[in-house]
Amino acid sequence: MKEMRFDAAVVGGGAAGMAAALEFAARGLTCAVIEREEQLGGILMQCIHNGFGLIEFNEELSGPEFAERFEEKVRKTAITPLCSTTVIEMEVEGEEKVLSCVSSGLGVIRLRAKAVVLAMGCRERNRGNIRIPGSRPAGVYTAGLAQRLVNIEGYVPGKDVVIIGSGDIGLIMARRMSWVGCKVHAVVEILPYPSGLTRNIVQCLNDFGIPLYLSHLTTNIYGKDRVEGVEITPIENGALMLEKSFKIPCDTVLLSVGLVPENELSKNMGIEINPMTNGPYVDACLMTNIPGVFACGNVLHVHDLVDFVVEEARRAGAFAAEWLAGKRGGKEVRVKAGPNVRYVSPSKVAPARDNKLYLRTLVVKNDAVLEVKLNNKIVRQVKKSHVQPSEMITLTLGQAELEAAASAPDSVLEISIQ
Amino acid sequence: MSQELICITCPMGCHLTVEKVADGELSVSGNRCPRGVVYAREELFAPKRTVTATARAARACSGEAACAPSGEARLGGAPRRVPVRSTAAFPKDKVPALLEAIYALEVELPVESGKVLLADALGTGIDVIATRSIR
Structure with missing residues (x-):
């Protein structure tokens, strides 16, 4: 068994993991990035469509291009990338965190680090999660699996396709499947509005004349050996x-x-999970309930843009580096999701500095107003021309808004959409 | 007469209202950046789309593993497809022809991201480049 020791360990080598690791390297701290795939990049490697990097690089890149820019930066530092390596368990041992890993090249590794950044990303919900009745034929895939098969492995999984759910991956795959010669017959969405970005409805469905059935449920999947059809029922x-x-x-x-x-590792370690995001509860420094364990990217909450992921990951890396340097958080204010807000991340803010918040609305609304209340007093109002659940809202709150919290005990910040 | 468009230049997805003012002139509102105006003009007069696809990776035979018989399931390992994209938005009516040209390609490995695989595709002045380095 191989023993390794670093100042920090980053679990996951996608966009979030690489961005967080670069922060440690920039401060002269030793760091390992543990990645289960053969190369860094994570899910970006199969996202061959464009639209990545508009905020980060001010240009529109494909997923692999975006990943490669970060990978090149990682290679120029002293960061140790451990690819083809899976973390199977994380434990706290005194001041240290011990990560048990299995690596195809190095065998079993016990990796010790003072700080850990969780950047494992997320996983797709599957047929079992949404309980579609019917038989169990071959030909039912999650959109991301189909994306990997088509874009990396070079297999087209079928000819006549129905897509259930209107998430972005499904929409992107509607275009991809059309472009490889398949016929996409329908996209079926249970909600009355699409769950993917509007631009993807335009360029992935409308361009190809693919019908989008809103407020429709898939009530059966037919077929014995192979899928033969689906039954759709309006709501x-x-x-x-x-x-x-x-x-x-x-x-x-x-x-x-x-x-x-994807928080199985986190849960086994004893990290508390927020049921609204399925990610860890984190404080204003993106630290979980276990001191020295931080979280960022899609393992914390599902983002729409990789640009937001790397921005958050950088902050997680920087906060973790400060924590390693002995800095401990000061006073924090609890953040509450008010009316029409599904969740706000992180769940605490620090009144002494600027805080970047991400939130999702529960409603589709034009001319909405984002309202921020501190102890029931309005401290900020932001006009939003259009809000919808699939488009994450960002907000920065600083001393100007949070000043009153410095003196009042048990302050609560509530964010709502009117 | 006004027309509603959704700008697809970036993931913001601005809801544009486009009005034809005088001959060929457009008045655009709802855009959060100047690219919305450009998009509206193009979408009405000459629609374009960025094309992203994959091309076949022609792997040089350098060992047993690399020489798996064609058709054999070989999940994982070296990628069999090279992701590509057009360097600019491509005329929408020529996209099917462009895809055909991309699918006819055979890309020699190793390949560096950014390598031009199809120069001046279909005489548009737009190139098709590899978007991933496979070494």
Whole structure:
């Protein structure tokens, strides 16, 4: 068994992991990035479409290009990338965290670090998660799996496709499958509005004349050995209209029904998970309930843009480096998701400095107002021309808004959308 | 007469309202940056899309593992496809022809990200480049 020791260990070598690791390297701290795939880059490597890096690099890149820019930076530092290596357990041992890893090249590794940044990303929800009735034929894939098969492995998983769920990966795959010669017959969404970005509805569905069935539920999957079709049922006023059900023949079903932060390792370590985000509860420094363990990127909450992921990861890395240098957080104010807000991350802010917050709305609304209240007093109002649950809202709050919290005990910050 | 468009230049997805003012002139509102105006003009008069796809990786036979018989399932390991993109938005009506040209490519490995695989594709002045280095 190989023993290794670093100032910091980053679990996951995607965009978040690389961005966090670079912060340690910039401060002269030793750091390992543990990645289960053969190369760094994470999910970006199969996201060959463009649209990445608009904020970060001020240009539109494909996923692999975005990843490669970070990988090049990582290679220029003393960061130790451990690829083809899986963390199987994390424990706290006194001041240290011990990560048990299995590596195809190095065998079993016990890696000790004073700080850990969780950057494991998220996983797709699958058929079992949404309980679609019907038989169990071949031909049902999650959209991300199909994306990997088509874009990296070079296999097209079917010919006639129905996509369930209108998440971004599903929409991107509708275009991708059309461009490799498949016929995409429909995208079926249970909600009355699409869950992917608007631009993807335009360029991935409308361009190809693919019908989007909103407020429709997939009520059956047919087929014995291979998928033969799906049954779709409209929902009206919350009720299933079974008499209006119809069948769409297809040989392939792709599921794009949401992402779940991958926190099995975190839970086993004793990290508390926020049921609204399925990611860890973190304080204003992005630190979990275990001192020295930080979280960022999609393992914390699912982001829409990689640019937001790296921005958050940089802060997590910087906070973790400060923590390693002995700096401990000062006073913090609890953040509460108010009316029409699904969640706010992180769940605490520090009144003494600027705080970057990410939030998601529960409603689709034009001319909305984002309202920030500190102890029931409005401290900030922001006009939003359009809000929808699929588009994350960012907000920075600083001393100007949070000043009153410095003196009042048990302050609460509430963010709502009116 | 006004028309509603959704700008797809970036993931912001601005909801544009476009009005034809005088001959060929447009008045655009709802855009958060100047690119919205450019998008509206192009979308109405000459729509374009950035094309991203993959091309076949022609792997030189250098060992047993690399020489797996074609058609054999070989998940994991070296990627079999090289991701590519057009260096600029491509005329929408020529996208099917461009895809055909990309699928006919055979990319020699190793390849560096940014390498031009199809120069001046279909005479548009737009190149198709590799977007991943495979070494």
